[in-house]
Amino acid sequence: MSNVITLNGISRVFTMGDQQFEALKGISFGVDAGEFVAIMGASGSGKSTCMNILGCLDRPTSGEYHLDGLDVGGLDPNQLAAIRNRKLGFVFQGFNLLARTPAVENVELPLVYSGIHAKERRKRALAALEQVGLAGKEGNHTSQLSGGQQQRVAIARALINNPALILADEPTGNLDSSTSEEIMKLFTSLNQQGITIIMVTHETDVAAFAGRRITFRDGRIISDSLTGPTSPAGRPV
Amino acid sequence: MDLLQTLKIALRALRTNKMRSFLTMLGIIIGIAAVIAMMAVGAGASHVIAQQIASIGSNIILVVPGSTTSGGLRMGSGGAQTLTSDDVRAIMNECPSVALASGTTRTTSQVVYGNMNWSTLIMGATPELFEIREWPVVSGRSISQQDVDGAAKVCLLGQTVVDNLFGADDPIGKMVRIKKVPFTVVGVLEQKGQSPQGTDQDDAVFVPLRTAQIKLSRSSFPNTVGAVIVQAKSEALLDKSEEEITSLLNQRHRITNGKEPDFSTRNLSEILAVAEQSSKAMSLLLGAVASISLIVGGIGIMNIMLVSVTERTREIGIRMAIGARRNDILLQFMTEAVLLTMIGGIIGILLGAGGAMIVSRILDWPTLISVQSVTVAFFFSAAVGIFFGFYPARKAAGLNPIDALRYE
Numbered sequence A: 001m002s003n004v005i006t007l008n009g010i011s012r013v014f015t016m017g018d019q020q021f022e023a024l025k026g027i028s029f030g031v032d033a034g035e036f037v038a039i040m041g042a043s044g045s046g047k048s049t050c051m052n053i054l055g056c057l058d059r060p061t062s063g064e065y066h067l068d069g070l071d072v073g074g075l076d077p078n079q080l081a082a083i084r085n086r087k088l089g090f091v092f093q094g095f096n097l098l099a100r101t102p103a104v105e106n107v108e109l110p111l112v113y114s115g116i117h118a119k120e121r122r123k124r125a126l127a128a129l130e131q132v133g134l135a136g137k138e139g140n141h142t143s144q145l146s147g148g149q150q151q152r153v154a155i156a157r158a159l160i161n162n163p164a165l166i167l168a169d170e171p172t173g174n175l176d177s178s179t180s181e182e183i184m185k186l187f188t189s190l191n192q193q194g195i196t197i198i199m200v201t202h203e204t205d206v207a208a209f210a211g212r213r214i215t216f217r218d219g220r221i222i223s224d225s226l227t228g229p230t231s232p233a234g235r236p237v
Numbered sequence B: 001m002d003l004l005q006t007l008k009i010a011l012r013a014l015r016t017n018k019m020r021s022f023l024t025m026l027g028i029i030i031g032i033a034a035v036i037a038m039m040a041v042g043a044g045a046s047h048v049i050a051q052q053i054a055s056i057g058s059n060i061i062l063v064v065p066g067s068t069t070s071g072g073l074r075m076g077s078g079g080a081q082t083l084t085s086d087d088v089r090a091i092m093n094e095c096p097s098v099a100l101a102s103g104t105t106r107t108t109s110q111v112v113y114g115n116m117n118w119s120t121l122i123m124g125a126t127p128e129l130f131e132i133r134e135w136p137v138v139s140g141r142s143i144s145q146q147d148v149d150g151a152a153k154v155c156l157l158g159q160t161v162v163d164n165l166f167g168a169d170d171p172i173g174k175m176v177r178i179k180k181v182p183f184t185v186v187g188v189l190e191q192k193g194q195s196p197q198g199t200d201q202d203d204a205v206f207v208p209l210r211t212a213q214i215k216l217s218r219s220s221f222p223n224t225v226g227a228v229i230v231q232a233k234s235e236a237l238l239d240k241s242e243e244e245i246t247s248l249l250n251q252r253h254r255i256t257n258g259k260e261p262d263f264s265t266r267n268l269s270e271i272l273a274v275a276e277q278s279s280k281a282m283s284l285l286l287g288a289v290a291s292i293s294l295i296v297g298g299i300g301i302m303n304i305m306l307v308s309v310t311e312r313t314r315e316i317g318i319r320m321a322i323g324a325r326r327n328d329i330l331l332q333f334m335t336e337a338v339l340l341t342m343i344g345g346i347i348g349i350l351l352g353a354g355g356a357m358i359v360s361r362i363l364d365w366p367t368l369i370s371v372q373s374v375t376v377a378f379f380f381s382a383a384v385g386i387f388f389g390f391y392p393a394r395k396a397a398g399l400n401p402i403d404a405l406r407y408e
């Protein structure tokens, strides 16, 4: 198994005026291909900050980040955009779909930026919607879908470019428990198809779907343990 | 990201805020409509002037009795010589830069045909006049040199006179009376339209010069002409001709230094050129006013685009998170701005053209909508979009993905 992600001594310092706040204090861990990792920890412990760095939306103040063998630190904004587009899929707590836009076009959107032509885009978007159990809902606008359905659309969008990694920051945070369970079952089945997933959550029963649990406190990792039999062995660096 | 998709996204964004998009466009619509209408009216005016210049004939100098300084005419008073047929002949023969010259007389009189009568301008002329003014007959024949020499009682009618005296009848060979003298109509002149001064050039009857001098004038000097119309050999020789005529007539009329000349020359094309220039200056001025409204419209676009960028910060964040590059975002907002101004431009062009047509209908003022002005207006509206859309679009493209995603 090769490492999809290697973090080495990652720190992130926020500067507000003359105040400095170190949200991440030297984080190091690796994630293998095919893993399903849950990140837990108290509010403000640095989980989202870490996810933003993993997602190439933010840069660490210091430390090294290798994604799929690539040193992300040396890339320019356009290259980072290309990585977000091709190697990563995002699922957010607030879904982050485009309003007044049909589901299928939301799913297509990453392909628009990878220069895939319209026919192919539509074909792949419909397939992705079917994969998340939303066949027949492609024409519905965001506002015509339930929260759980919206999150499925977001997952379909994350899947569409066959990413190496799906990053989900509190994907069930806005959903009730039964819908949460459906979404988690979907994640589990995607993981069983070989997709690597890193997910932030506050809920233990949600985290229970993952094979490995990393816990943050005050910008540090305080525990990293295997929890499920389905997951391959995690290897803390 | 392909252009079609970019256009689709931009159109959707404009559609979501239909009223706002329309109001934003309004400045551009008004500006472009004004530009098009102004240019159409201006071009129409220049066109008319150009036509009038052509209707007078090219390279014309007018020699009239009296002096420019006093303004009045000194017809035969105080023993001073006025212009005569001999002067005309001398100008023709002795001025090398002159191609043709025709002496003319003018008087106004009733023309009677049967029980119809019509008051019109009676001009005495020689065959050269019709050559200079490039004015052929449409039926019958023109006035010949023999008509002039023999003071024949023949006449040519302008179209307006024909319409008023003869209606649909053929006037050739018919007899009309001018000041009780019977004249045979030998020809009808081609329609000329309005002169630069706005008079109807077709409302005239032409008779041989000699006939006019002898039969229609009560002057004690029957050799007198009212004006000489001269054509220079070329445009380059206009000034030279004027000089030659002046010195010849000074000599013939014994005008020495210090004495006021009893004639004056006028270069017609010059007068018309000035008229044309002032009409051009006018349309330029109106165009400038219209461009100001375009700039104001452009600022409106910039304002709304800035609001739109702020409103859609989250959308920008989403697009960036899933792989949009800065240039994709820049292009998206630029496309939106340019689409706004171009749609506004097209509506403006249609409105402006329609307005110009209505003006020309109602005020009977000729307008000319040139392909050039439409093209310029179209690209100008696009340019306004590019210019005023750039700053908001750059602001959108410069957003940080996380900040944009977090924006509430």
Ligand SMILES: Nc1ncnc2c1ncn2[C@@H]1O[C@H](COP(=O)(O)OP(=O)(O)OP(=O)(O)O)[C@@H](O)[C@H]1O
Pocket (backbone or CB within 6 Å): A014, A015, A016, A021, A023, A041, A042, A043, A044, A045, A046, A047, A048, A049, A050
């Ligand atoms: N842009 C920023 N500027 C300044 N401080 C920030 C910024 N982003 C995050 N922080 C700070 O960093 C710390 C970690 O924030 P982060 O969002 O990573 O927490 P979290 O673990 O995701 O919490 P939660 O569970 O509530 O989402 C917080 O104390 C937060 O105030």
Ligand SMILES: [Mg+2]
Pocket (backbone or CB within 6 Å): A047, A048, A049, A169
């Ligand atoms: Mg968080």
